[in-house]
Amino acid sequence: MAIVLGSNQYGKAETRLVRFVRDSPRHQITDLNVTTALRGDFSAAYLDGDQSAVLPTDTQKNSAYVWAKTHAVDPIEEYGLSLARHFVEDVEPVEAARIEIEQFGWTRVVAQDGEHDHTWIRSGQEVRTAAVTVEAGGEHVVQGLKDLVVLKSTGSAFKDFLTDEYTTLRPTDDRVMATSLVARWRVSGDRLEGIDWNAMYVGVRAVMLERFANLHSLALQQTLWHMGRAAIEAYPQIAEVRLKAPNKHHFLVDFSAFDLENDGEVFHADDRPYGLIEATVERDDGPPSGDAWRFSAGLA
Numbered sequence: 001m002a003i004v005l006g007s008n009q010y011g012k013a014e015t016r017l018v019r020f021v022r023d024s025p026r027h028q029i030t031d032l033n034v035t036t037a038l039r040g041d042f043s044a045a046y047l048d049g050d051q052s053a054v055l056p057t058d059t060q061k062n063s064a065y066v067w068a069k070t071h072a073v074d075p076i077e078e079y080g081l082s083l084a085r086h087f088v089e090d091v092e093p094v095e096a097a098r099i100e101i102e103q104f105g106w107t108r109v110v111a112q113d114g115e116h117d118h119t120w121i122r123s124g125q126e127v128r129t130a131a132v133t134v135e136a137g138g139e140h141v142v143q144g145l146k147d148l149v150v151l152k153s154t155g156s157a158f159k160d161f162l163t164d165e166y167t168t169l170r171p172t173d174d175r176v177m178a179t180s181l182v183a184r185w186r187v188s189g190d191r192l193e194g195i196d197w198n199a200m201y202v203g204v205r206a207v208m209l210e211r212f213a214n215l216h217s218l219a220l221q222q223t224l225w226h227m228g229r230a231a232i233e234a235y236p237q238i239a240e241v242r243l244k245a246p247n248k249h250h251f252l253v254d255f256s257a258f259d260l261e262n263d264g265e266v267f268h269a270d271d272r273p274y275g276l277i278e279a280t281v282e283r284d285d286g287p288p289s290g291d292a293w294r295f296s297a298g299l300a
């Protein structure tokens with residue numbers, strides 16, 4: 001029996017980086033949480049404590065800051081690709097690099113004379129995400145969002161399900177459906193260039209929300225399938241979509257003790273336990289995923 005070092009990577013997790021563009025009185029803000037991870041043969045550091053191939057995580061953090069000064073940070077996918085290519089192309093022992101980014105939204109304060117030039121309000125809780133992998137086999141961008149809380153007050157049923165002696169759930173033709181969506185979609189290629197990432201983000205988000213709203217849902221499972229499908233139909237560059245949807249249950253309050261009807265008007269919003277519905281929707285002719293889904297600390 002031998003004990004061997006298995007898969008490993010190392011980097012700087014969650015560098016909080018806020019970039020302003022101040023070349024006119026109307027400033028721009030990009031608010032990011034950036035995680036870097038380097039992959040390659042770093043076994044000497046683990047096995048012998050030999051740091052000669054180890055570019056410090058502190059240097060990785062500095063590189064993230066310098067790239068934010070010298071390169072555009074918007075769109076985040078281009079920033080991530082550029083930083084990842086730098087690590088792979090310029091730092092000898094690095095065979096692959098992973099950059100994970102969360103982007104927090106800000107909207108301008110509106111005063112009497114319109115949108116303010118340099119004051120914003122944090123917008124919602126939805127977070128845009130990107131996970132960039134540059135490796136020998138090619139490049140991958142997993143674009144996505146998380147914490148997108150959506151709810152519909154009708155247009156959702158759950159009935160005709162399998163039952164056994166432990167089933168107490170009552171079938172329903174009309175229920176509240178709500179979730180806090182995590183959606184990630186993968187684009188892969190030899191070198192990812194010429195893609196309008198901001199347009200893709202806005203477009204995928206829009207088609208998914210349209211499906212959530214307008215599909216008469218027989219289950220959250222069915223809704224996820226249609227959301228994933230719609231994204232790939234709209235953007236053929238997308239090889240696969242991974243969706244994760246906690247079912248944020250809304251239970252109808254029982255008013256029978258008070259001789260009152262409850263026609264889908266008053267609910268108890270429960271936070272746990274919750275059903276967790278997950279799905280991957282993919283093209284059957286898409287490029288392979290390589291290490292696109294090998295997460296680091298930032299987005300796990």
Ligand SMILES: O=c1[nH]c(=O)c2[nH]c(=O)[nH]c2[nH]1
Nearest residue numbers: 158169218219220221247275
């Ligand atoms: O959309 C749903 N899918 C399920 O699998 C499920 N199970 C459950 O109890 N409620 C629901 N709702």
